[in-house]
Amino acid sequence: MGDRMKQPANQNASQPCDEPDIKIDDTKDPFAFMGNEPEKILIIDDAKDNRTMLSELLMPQRKIILAKDGAQGLSLALKHIPDLILLDVMMPGISGHQVIRSLKSDDRTMHIPVIFISAKISADDEKYGLDLGAVDYISKPFHPAIVKARVKNVLREQRNKKLLEQLALVDSLTEIYNRRFYELDVRKLWSASRREEMPLSVALIDIDFFKSYNDEYGHLSGDDALKIVAQHIKQQLKRPHDVIARYGGEEFVVLLPDTQREDAQRIMTEICLSVEQLQLAHCSSAVSHYVTVSIGGATITPKDQTSHEGFIKQVDQFLYQAKAQGRNRVCWQP
Numbered sequence: 466m467g468d469r470m471k472q473p474a475n476q477n478a479s480q481p482c483d484e485p486d487i488k489i490d491d492t493k494d495p496f497a498f499m500g501n502e503p504e505k506i507l508i509i510d511d512a513k514d515n516r517t518m519l520s521e522l523l524m525p526q527r528k529i530i531l532a533k534d535g536a537q538g539l540s541l542a543l544k545h546i547p548d549l550i551l552l553d554v555m556m557p558g559i560s561g562h563q564v565i566r567s568l569k570s571d572d573r574t575m576h577i578p579v580i581f582i583s584a585k586i587s588a589d590d591e592k593y594g595l596d597l598g599a600v601d602y603i604s605k606p607f608h609p610a611i612v613k614a615r616v617k618n619v620l621r622e623q624r625n626k627k628l629l630e631q632l633a634l635v636d637s638l639t640e641i642y643n644r645r646f647y648e649l650d651v652r653k654l655w656s657a658s659r660r661e662e663m664p665l666s667v668a669l670i671d672i673d674f675f676k677s678y679n680d681e682y683g684h685l686s687g688d689d690a691l692k693i694v695a696q697h698i699k700q701q702l703k704r705p706h707d708v709i710a711r712y713g714g715e716e717f718v719v720l721l722p723d724t725q726r727e728d729a730q731r732i733m734t735e736i737c738l739s740v741e742q743l744q745l746a747h748c749s750s751a752v753s754h755y756v757t758v759s760i761g762g763a764t765i766t767p768k769d770q771t772s773h774e775g776f777i778k779q780v781d782q783f784l785y786q787a788k789a790q791g792r793n794r795v796c797w798q799p
């Protein structure tokens with residue numbers, strides 16, 4: 466609270482520093498990271514006419530996948546992980562009821578909403594379908610406008626749900642992933658690296674003398690600096706599975722799966738240099754005229770007896786060393 470109340474440096478003649486030379490580009494869509502892929506709908510129906518009619522009805526701006534029976538439907542559901550499945554009940558071989566049971570018992574497909582489209586239209590049939598986990602039930606012969614409206618409703622709900630899930634994993638200030646995402650991702654990467662016997666490199670990055678930065682330029686300028694540094698580091702990470710997350714206040718964590726020690730150390734050294742080259746004025750830093758970072762890191766190929774919690778503590782010790790040795794540098798596990 467106290468920090469936030471301070472005047473920006475340029476409004477206080479007694480301050481020795483200039484206004485921080487930071488500009489945030491507010492014209493960019495802050496949630497562009499969420500992507501804008503066309504929605505995918507899987508239609509499982511043994512009647513070709515139904516498949517054709519439904520796909521023509523739902524096609525514009527969506528990706529439609531067609532399956533002519535339950536077995537094909539299940540394999541296409543796994544392959545494409547659609548946003549919605551339209552499912553016929555009475556089909557030769559695997560029935561619609563069996564299909565939905567399989568979908569709901571598999572971790573990879575249980576979240577996909579299913580709408581039954583069926584000629585079995587009694588209240589008992591409908592209740593049974595909904596009890597099996599369907600989100601809606603449309604009777605055949607169907608009315609095109611009703612199908613369109615119900616599909617639209619389910620897709621909207623699905624999109625809102627996804628959006629909320631993603632927002633819960635993103636840090637609102639810096640717009641990179643948050644600590645919660647890190648906790649989930651590191652578990653996954655740790656198991657995958659152990660299984661595949663591949664190296665996992667982890668780095669902790671801390672902004673130097675950030676308390677002085679806040680004191681000098683004000684807390685809001687501090688927020689801007691945090692965002693710029695976070696986004697800058699994110700842009701330096703080139704591979705799709707590399708991740709940066711906000712680990713705590715002015716501290717970030719970087720996960721580099723399948724990355725050897727030498728490569729990780731080189732990447733993080735480049736990042737350290739490039740943050741200083743951003744030339745964000747930091748006149749009260751004892752190591753540079755600009756904002757700098759200290760980085761600690763280590764690489765491991767996890768074994769059964771090691772834990773990611775223990776490993777991150779080691780990484781923290783290398784960050785501590787980087788601070789103790791003068792800041793604005795990388796200390797990597799030898």
Ligand SMILES: Nc1nc2c(ncn2[C@@H]2O[C@H](COP(=O)(O)OP(=O)(O)OP(=O)(O)O)[C@@H](O)[C@H]2O)c(=O)[nH]1
Binds near residue numbers: 714788
């Ligand atoms: N503006 C801003 N400041 C933050 C935020 N989160 C943490 N901080 C500040 O970051 C500062 C961290 O201070 P210290 O832990 O003393 O570290 P430091 O001043 O960077 O010193 P060294 O790490 O030793 O170089 C504190 O003053 C926090 O208030 C944030 O979201 N916004």
